[in-house]
Amino acid sequence: MEYFVFFASALVAIVCSLLVIVQKNPVASVIFLIMAFFAQAILYIQLSAVFVAVLQIIVYTGAIMVLFLFVIMLLNLRRDEFGSVKNPLQSWFGRVFAIVLVIELVVIVARGFVFKEVPSAMEEFGTVEQVGTLLFTKYLFPFELTSILLLVAMIGAVVLAMRREEEK
DSSP: OHHHHHHHHHHHHHHHHHHHHHOSSHHHHHHHHHHHHHHHHHHHHHTTOHHHHHHIIIIIIIIIHHHHHHHHHHHTOOHHHHOOOOOHHHHHHHHHHHHHHHHHHHHHHHHHHHOOOOOOOOTTTTOHHHHHHHHHTTTHHHHHHHHHHHHHHHHHHHHHHHHHHHHO
16 A cells, blocks of 8 residues: 555656646646645655655645746736747757656666665654754755745746736
């Protein structure tokens, strides 16, 4: 049963992640990304990291992705505003880059199946105490930097939305 839940969650996460990239509609992409985050939260629960799973759902799905969805709907982007790829070299480079990434993914997965012993998670992995201690000691600077980055992104979204209102 454990393997079934793992492989089902992993499959959902992979398929939804691919659909995020393939979709042309940004709202559909955000919804698939939310589904991928839920599948990832199930994987965290399997690692006995319930707190990390709850943080995954609350922070990423509940806050950030809803903010992305709100900004996308607020900007009301249409397909013609994205523009098309006019440079064939850019399109060719993108395809080669995607093939290299797929080959790299296959090699990583193949090497993962070769090694029989999978390292187990730390005993306190994903507990409230461990996450809080790491967040406010070792990772304080990246944490604060991320919060400033998110604040700048929100201000940028509001400025973009206000420009659209002035143009109308």
